[in-house]
Structure formats: C-alpha cells, structure tokens
Amino acid sequence: MSFTCPPTNSPFAASISLVDLVWGYCGILSLGHGAFFALGGYAMGMYLMRQIGTRGVYADPVLPDFMVFLNWKELPWFWQGFDMAWYAFLMVVLVPGVIAFLFGWLSFRSRVTGVYLSIITQALTYALLLAFFRNDMGFGGNNGLTDFKDILGFPIQAPGTRAVLFAASALMLALGFVVASAVVRSKLGKVLVAIRDAESRTGFIGYRVEHYKLFVWTLSAVMAGIAGALYVPQVGIINPSEFDPAASIEAVIWVAVGGRGTLIGPLIGAVAVNFGKTWFTGVLPEVWLYALGTLFVVVTLFLPRGIVGLWGRVVTRRAAPAKEVDGSGRQAGEAA
Amino acid sequence: MSFFRLFTIFFALIAGFQPALASRVADTDLSSRIAALGVGGFDDLEKAIANLAASGDDRVPAILDRLGNGELTVRKADGLVFFADKVGTDFRLTDPVTGVDAGLAPKATVEKVKVNNRIRRAIASAVGALTLMSPDPAVRRTAAEAVMKSADVTALPVLERAIAAETVADVRAAMVAARATALLASDAPEADKVTAIAAIADIGSRDALGFLSGYTSTDGAVGDAARKAVAAIESRLMLWDIGQNLWYGLSLGSVLLLAAIGLAITFGVMGVINMAHGEMVMLGAYATFTVQETIRTSWPQLFDYSLLIALPVAFLTAALAGILIERLVIRWLYGRPLETLLATWGVSLILQQAVRSLYGANNREVGNPSWMSGSFALGEIQITWTRLWIILFALAVFLALIALLKRTRLGLEMRAVTQNRQMAAAVGIRTPLVDALIFGLGSGVAGLAGVALSQIDNVSPNLGRGYIIDSFMVVVFGGVGNLWGTLVGALTLGVANKMLEPYAGAVLGKIILLLAIILFIQKRPRGLFALKGRAVEA
Numbered sequence: 001m002s003f004t005c006p007p008t009n010s011p012f013a014a015s016i017s018l019v020d021l022v023w024g025y026c027g028i029l030s031l032g033h034g035a036f037f038a039l040g041g042y043a044m045g046m047y048l049m050r051q052i053g054t055r056g057v058y059a060d061p062v063l064p065d066f067m068v069f070l071n072w073k074e075l076p077w078f079w080q081g082f083d084m085a086w087y088a089f090l091m092v093v094l095v096p097g098v099i100a101f102l103f104g105w106l107s108f109r110s111r112v113t114g115v116y117l118s119i120i121t122q123a124l125t126y127a128l129l130l131a132f133f134r135n136d137m138g139f140g141g142n143n144g145l146t147d148f149k150d151i152l153g154f155p156i157q158a159p160g161t162r163a164v165l166f167a168a169s170a171l172m173l174a175l176g177f178v179v180a181s182a183v184v185r186s187k188l189g190k191v192l193v194a195i196r197d198a199e200s201r202t203g204f205i206g207y208r209v210e211h212y213k214l215f216v217w218t219l220s221a222v223m224a225g226i227a228g229a230l231y232v233p234q235v236g237i238i239n240p241s242e243f244d245p246a247a248s249i250e251a252v253i254w255v256a257v258g259g260r261g262t263l264i265g266p267l268i269g270a271v272a273v274n275f276g277k278t279w280f281t282g283v284l285p286e287v288w289l290y291a292l293g294t295l296f297v298v299v300t301l302f303l304p305r306g307i308v309g310l311w312g313r314v315v316t317r318r319a320a321p322a323k324e325v326d327g328s329g330r331q332a333g334e335a336a
Numbered sequence: 337m338s339f340f341r342l343f344t345i346f347f348a349l350i351a352g353f354q355p356a357l358a359s360r361v362a363d364t365d366l367s368s369r370i371a372a373l374g375v376g377g378f379d380d381l382e383k384a385i386a387n388l389a390a391s392g393d394d395r396v397p398a399i400l401d402r403l404g405n406g407e408l409t410v411r412k413a414d415g416l417v418f419f420a421d422k423v424g425t426d427f428r429l430t431d432p433v434t435g436v437d438a439g440l441a442p443k444a445t446v447e448k449v450k451v452n453n454r455i456r457r458a459i460a461s462a463v464g465a466l467t468l469m470s471p472d473p474a475v476r477r478t479a480a481e482a483v484m485k486s487a488d489v490t491a492l493p494v495l496e497r498a499i500a501a502e503t504v505a506d507v508r509a510a511m512v513a514a515r516a517t518a519l520l521a522s523d524a525p526e527a528d529k530v531t532a533i534a535a536i537a538d539i540g541s542r543d544a545l546g547f548l549s550g551y552t553s554t555d556g557a558v559g560d561a562a563r564k565a566v567a568a569i570e571s572r573l574m575l576w577d578i579g580q581n582l583w584y585g586l587s588l589g590s591v592l593l594l595a596a597i598g599l600a601i602t603f604g605v606m607g608v609i610n611m612a613h614g615e616m617v618m619l620g621a622y623a624t625f626t627v628q629e630t631i632r633t634s635w636p637q638l639f640d641y642s643l644l645i646a647l648p649v650a651f652l653t654a655a656l657a658g659i660l661i662e663r664l665v666i667r668w669l670y671g672r673p674l675e676t677l678l679a680t681w682g683v684s685l686i687l688q689q690a691v692r693s694l695y696g697a698n699n700r701e702v703g704n705p706s707w708m709s710g711s712f713a714l715g716e717i718q719i720t721w722t723r724l725w726i727i728l729f730a731l732a733v734f735l736a737l738i739a740l741l742k743r744t745r746l747g748l749e750m751r752a753v754t755q756n757r758q759m760a761a762a763v764g765i766r767t768p769l770v771d772a773l774i775f776g777l778g779s780g781v782a783g784l785a786g787v788a789l790s791q792i793d794n795v796s797p798n799l800g801r802g803y804i805i806d807s808f809m810v811v812v813f814g815g816v817g818n819l820w821g822t823l824v825g826a827l828t829l830g831v832a833n834k835m836l837e838p839y840a841g842a843v844l845g846k847i848i849l850l851l852a853i854i855l856f857i858q859k860r861p862r863g864l865f866a867l868k869g870r871a872v873e874a
Binding site: 103111112113123134246249293294295301 | 692857
C-alpha cells in the first residue's frame with residue numbers, strides 16, 4: 001500500500017520543490033500554493049470531464065453529469081474549449097500563472113511581506129475553497145470532478161496509461177528540478193537569496209526587488225499548476241479539499257523537514273512525511289496528528305535546515321564547528 | 337389553525353352563547369351542565385358541549401379536553417359524569433368540578449361518553465371560542481392573532497361581539513385587525529374592504545404584508561388600495577430589515593472581536609503569529625463544557641451560574657496553555673515569524689488531537705442558562721438574549737483590556753515592548769517575563785471567547801479552525817498592535833458580511849469580503865490603523 005503513495009504524490013512533491021524556491025530562496029512563505037496546484041488540477045479535470053462524452057450516467061454528449069443533475073441547459077462559457085487538449089493544457093499553465101501574477105504583482109508592488117503575505121495567501125486559498133464548494137460555480141461543488149474515462153484517447157485506468165502518466169510525472173519532476181537549479185545557480189538566484197536575507201538593502205543597491213519576487217512567484221505557481229494537472233488523472237478525482245489551507249501548510253512542512261534552501265531537500269521531505277503518514281494512518285491512526293504536530297515543532301526548533309542540513313552538519317563537523325546561521329527573517333535591525 | 341378556528345366560530349354561533357367574562361359559575365350550575373353530557377345521542381351531546389362552553393367557566397377547556405380524549409364516563413347507577421383514569425381493569429372516578437375522588441368503579445358499572453369526529457370539532461370550536469372570550473387578555477390576544485392569520489369569514493360576528501366587550505386597548509387593536517382581515521375575505525361592500533385594508537396597513541407587520549399581497553392582483557379600488565398598502569409596508573419593512581442585518585452584523589462582529597482580540601495582543605505586541613490561537617478558543621469552550629458537566633452532576637442548583645464560573649476557569653486554562661507554549665516553543669523562535677507560524681500550527685494539531693482523544697470527536701452540548709435563552713422583539717427586529725449578552729461581553733472584555741494596557745504597570749511595559757523591544761530591555765523591563773505574560777493574557781482572552789462561542793457554536797475539536805482565518809483577517813485589517821483597530825476591524829467585517837449576505841448569499845458574501853481584504857492589504861499593508869515609527873519598518 002505504501003507504494004501507491006510516492007507515485008501519486010510525486011507531482012505534488014515537484015510543486016513543493018517550487019514552494020521551496022519561493023520560501024527557501026526568496027523568503028516568501030506561501031500558505032496558498034495548494035491553490036495553484038488545485039487550479040491546475042481543475043483545468044485538467046475539466047478536460048477529462050469533457051472527454052467522458054456520452055459515457056456519463058446521464059449520457060449527455062456535452063454536459064458533465066453534475067450539470068445535468070443541476071438542470072443546466074448549456075455549458076457555461078468558462079467550460080468552452082476544454083474539450084480540446086491543447087486548450088486545456090494551455091489553461092493548466094495560464095490559469096494559475098495569471099492568478100499568481102496578478103496576486104503577486106499587487107502584493108509585491110505594495111511591499112506586502114513576511115507574515116502578512118503568508119496570511120493573505122492563506123486567505124486566497126480559503127476564498128477559492130469556499131468558491132469551489134459552491135454548486136452554482138459550475139465546478140461540481142463539493143463532489144468535484146471525477147469518473148474520468150480517458151486521456152488523449154487512452155483509457156485512464158489502463159496500466160499502460162498509468163505507467164506513462166507516472167513517467168510523465170517523473171519527467172516533470174526532473175524538469176522542475178532542472179529549471180529550479182538553473183534559477184538558483186543563475187545571477188537571478190543570487191539576487192533572490194539577497195532579497196531573502198536583506199530585502200531593503202537589496203532594493204537600495206538598485207535591484208527591482210518586486211520584479212524578482214514576481215518572477216519566481218509566478219514560475220512556482222505555474223509549475224504547481226502543472227503538477228496538479230498530472231496529479232488529477234492519476235488519482236482520478238479533483239475536489240475543493242485541495243484548496244484547504246491545511247493542505248498547503250502541510251506541504252510547507254515537507255519542505256521544512258527535508259531542508260529548505262536546498263532543492264533536493266523538499267523531495268526527501270515529501271517522501272519521508274508521506275511515508276510516515278501512510279504508515280501511521282494504517283497502523284496507529286490516532287497518533288498521526290500527534291506525530292505530524294510534533295514534527296512541525298521539532299523541525300522548526302531543532303532542525304531549521306531539515307534532513308539535508310543535518311547531513312551537511314555531520315559532514316562538516318570535523319572540518320569546523322561553525323555555528324548554524326539561519327538566514328530568513330533575521331534581517332538587520334528589528335524583525336517585527 | 338384555520339380549520340380549528342372555523343369550527344370554533346361556527347359552533348359558537350349555533351350555540352348562540354353569550355360572551356361571559358366572569359371566570360367562574362357556581363359549582364352546582366357547572367355540575368348540572370356537565371351532567372347533561374351523559375344524556376342522549378350525539379346531537380344532545382353537541383348541544384350540551386355548547387351549553388357547557390356558554391358558562392364561560394375557566395375549568396371548561398380542561399373538561400372538554402378530557403372529553404375529547406375519551407376520558408369522561410357516565411356512572412350507570414346514577415347517570416353522573418366523572419373523569420375516569422384506568423387502574424388495572426377498573427376506573428378511578430373523579431368529580432370533574434370539585435376534583436373529589438369518587439372511588440374505584442368496575443368496568444361494567446360505567447360507560448364512556450363516546451365522541452366522534454363531529455363531536456371533536458365541536459369541542460375544538462367551543463374551546464377556541466372560550467379563548468376569544470377568555471378573561472386572560474394574553475389568551476384573547478393570541479386568539480385574535482390566530483383569526484387574523486386565518487382570515488376566517490365566519491369569525492366576523494363573534495369578533496364583533498368580542499370587540500364590543502373588549503376593554504384592553506392592544507387586544508382590541510388585534511381584534512380589529514383580525515376583523516379587517518376577515519372582512520376583506522368576505523363579500524362585504526368595496527368601501528368597507530378599502531377601510532379594512534387601511535386598518536391592516538396600519539399594523540405594518542410581515543403577516544399583514546403577506547396577507548395584503550394576496551389582494552394586489554384584484555381589480556378596482558380594493559386592488560389599488562392593497563397595492564398602495566403593500567408598497568408602504570414594504571418600504572417600512574426594508575428599513576427594519578436593514579436594522580435587523582445591522583444587528584446580525586454587530587453580533588457577528590462581536591464574535592469576531594472576541595476571537596481576534598487575543599490574537600491582536602500576541603501578534604501586535606510580540607509579532608508572533610500564533611496559529612494555535614483558535615485552539616485556545618477551543619480549550620475555553622471545552623473548559624466551559626467541563627465546568628457545566630461538573631455542575632450538572634454535583635450542584636445542579638448552580639446551573640444558571642455555570643457560565644460565570646466557567647469564565648475564570650476557561651481564562652486560566654487557556655492562559656496556562658498559552659504560557660506553556662510560549663516557554664516551550666515560541667521563545668526559541670523570536671525574530672523568525674515564519675517558523676513560529678509553522679511551529680504553532682504543529683501545536684494546534686497536537687491540541688486538537690489531544691482534545692479529540694479526551695472528549696471524543698463528536699460535538700459536545702453546552703447548555704444555555706435560563707437568563708440567556710429566549711428572545712424579544714424590538715419593532716420588527718428579533719433580538720436573542722444570547723447574542724445580546726455576547727455583544728455586551730465582547731465590549732466588556734475589550735474595555736477591560738484597554739484599561740489593562742493604559743492603566744497598569746504591566747500594560748505600560750507591554751506597550752514599551754511593542755514599540756521598541758531593545759529600548760524596553762535597556763531601561764530594565766524584563767522582556768521575557770512580559771512576553772510570557774502577554775502570551776498568557778492573549779491566550780486567556782481567547783479562552784474567554786471560547787466560553788461565549790460555546791453558546792452559539794458547536795463545541796468540537798475543530799471549533800478553533802473555523803475562526804483562525806477570520807481572526808487574522810480582522811487583525812490584519814484593523815492594523816497590528818492597536819486594539820481600537822481590532823474593534824473597528826471586527827465590527828466593520830461583521831456588519832459588511834451580514835449586509836452582503838441578503839444580496840450575495842452567505843458564501844459568496846464571505847468570498848467577496850476575503851478578496852476585498854486581500855486588495856485592501858495591498859493599499860494599506862499595515863492595516864487601517866498602522867503603528868508609526870521606526871520600530872515597524874524592519
């Protein structure tokens with residue numbers, strides 16, 4: 001059973017390495033990246049819904065089952081075009097991207113930082129959660145979108161399709177990794193770290209801080225959207241619970257456990273935490289929340305650089321017993 | 337109700353009984369009227385019921401009620417009528433007038449007074465007519481209001497008589513209104529109906545509106561008058577609706593204020609994001625539950641005071657939990673707000689699970705003390721006592737905190753630490769102690785909020801989760817480090833939410849508000865009332 005977990009979560013893990021990109025490298029703690037993940041997932045889900053065609057319970061050639069159930073007569077405008085794969089895939093990128101761009105453009109321009117930004121990202125995903133729960137929004141209400149039949153003409157349940165999807169996820173993960181490390185290694189990446197460590201100072205030197213933040217923020221949202229799109233056909237459902245602020249925070253802890261500010265860390269964290277979750281919820285379900293809660297506390301208190309940082313400390317201990325320095329938040333002067 | 341009312345009046349007319357406001361007749365008179373119930377067939381019984389009702393005696397409804405239940409019997413030996421309670425195979429007989437026990441009677445010696453549906457209707461109508469003529473003004477008023485709702489044409493003659501006999505002004509007004517509705521439904525001349533519409537329009541209530549809107553599509557003068565009256569009532573009610581929504585908004589705002597004000601203290605003074613704040617509220621609610629359970633089992637006579645006793649308990653429980661969290665977790669993370677956020681989120685998970693293990697995952701029932709139950713009407717605005725008390729409580733907590741901050745030594749030190757931590761430490765304020773006390777205070781206030789919320793929300797381990805995002809919105813909107821900002825923020829958001837609700841629906845209204853706050857933060861990143869000075873410009 002535990003093996004079903006890593007494959008389906010690998011796209012999620014990929015998106016998480018992007019959370020790390022904005023948090024670990026840029027100092028923006030997003031508590032709403034689950035929203036971009038879910039938006040990408042919904043775009044994919046809409047395409048898959050349109051592919052069902054007449055095989056639905058009500059056998060309507062155009063309308064998905066839940067719309068027939070709600071007595072809708074025609075497809076809402078925002079569902080138009082999702083029968084075409086290229087359009088749907090474009091939307092997977094565009095919808096989270098545009099929303100993240102607008103949100104980031106407004107926030108970074110007016111210098112909303114730190115916990116304020118974290119709180120309003122949480123408010124954003126919460127607002128979307130409430131919105132997608134509404135039946136008359138046209139996204140299937142609390143049931144979400146499910147009962148998918150095939151993708152690009154291949155049956156979605158077939159082992160071959162699943163293998164391809166899994167391979168695509170792995171590929172996407174690798175690609176995300178390559179993009180992220182390219183960003184981190186570039187001059188851009190250095191500026192991001194500078195912003196994380198001393199935002200005002202970086203601005204005074206002459207960098208347009210908000211542009212850098214906006215770029216990395218939007219990039220991470222787009223990749224989260226792609227991850228969501230790969231996740232949905234594998235689990236066979238997308239529903240509003242993906243927008244739950246708790247899910248986004250839980251994802252952040254994967255980064256923290258693995259070690260933020262490293263690109264491999266979030267991967268390790270995601271696999272480790274999910275393995276623990278699968279094991280605990282199977283063996284000792286009551287203990288899982290205790291364990292997860294304790295994990296949050298212990299990692300932030302004792303492992304500010306996560307598993308990767310712990311490994312690094314073991315390696316470098318012989319060389320020099322350097323004091324652990326944590327960059328984020330500890331800026332010059334008062335950290336309010 | 338209208339069915340009941342119709343027959344009330346109908347049979348009262350057949351009986352032609354006189355309005356009798358005297359509450360009692362002589363026992364012998366009543367006894368002889370009751371004895372008549374036991375003689376003859378259903379026609380005779382019906383007349384006897386009308387005759388009994390005409391006595392106007394206040395014991396009659398109870399007797400008729402028992403007759404309807406088939407609990408009246410005739411003793412075969414002397415033909416007298418008694419209440420009969422079955423004891424084994426025998427019946428215990430009681431005199432209906434005096435209540436004197438007449439001994440046990442074997443089943444064979446008595447005969448039940450049989451009733452059929454016609455008799456039941458006669459009973460119902462007799463009881464109903466008695467209420468319109470009842471000596472108790474409140475009963476008469478209820479009866480009149482019932483006639484008004486049913487707009488019963490056959491009620492007119494009895495109403496006329498009741499109005500003539502009525503001495504209490506507002507009961508009379510209710511009867512006049514009832515007569516107007518009945519008149520409108522009858523085939524009276526048009527001019528009378530127009531007058532009746534004017535009389536109903538004067539009442540201006542929702543019932544009146546509902547009734548009149550049934551006549552707006554009528555032709556001629558009646559229709560015109562009805563349409564005009566409906567428009568007048570609607571515009572009047574719209575103002576009341578605004579008032580009602582304002583009240584709901586204030587109520588929601590006070591709940592938000594209670595939930596957020598503790599957060600405003602910890603967030604404002606220490607810059608600490610406490611994601612476990614909602615769980616402090618939850619702890620307060622569970623403390624209330626525990627106190628109430630203890631009182632229920634050990635000192636039930638104290639139940640009405642259970643909430644007052646729960647206040648200090650909830651405050652101390654939550655404050656202690658808060659201080660523990662501060663000492664064990666948060667103090668290691670000062671200056672790292674994002675890590676604090678994650679660690680306290682972990683604490684909130686642990687607390688939720690701990691409460692779930694201790695109390696179970698289901699909702700727990702916390703009762704309303706008698707002084708908090710019920711409601712009253714202010715014009716067309718319904719005000720429940722619970723909500724009123726919560727608003728007053730929220731304001732009391734707010735004022736107490738303001739006083740604490742402005743008038744005490746601790747408050748002075750807290751303000752100093754808020755404005756400039758390093759300088760405060762430099763002049764000798766023990767900032768770690770102040771931090772722990774502030775955190776205890778903020779958490780304790782959350783515990784107090786839990787006591788209030790236990791009255792209006794489900795007490796479950798997830799109680800706090802529902803409030804945490806709203807609380808953050810309030811604090812961020814109002815401006816950090818400023819209690820007045822929190823007050824304004826909470827009330828604004830509460831009222832805005834409830835004002836949006838009628839137009840956008842509850843969920844959409846909330847979404848609009850969340851997006852509005854997100855946009856507002858862009859304009860004023862530090863909230864409505866921002867602290868000024870170098871300290872906040874890190």
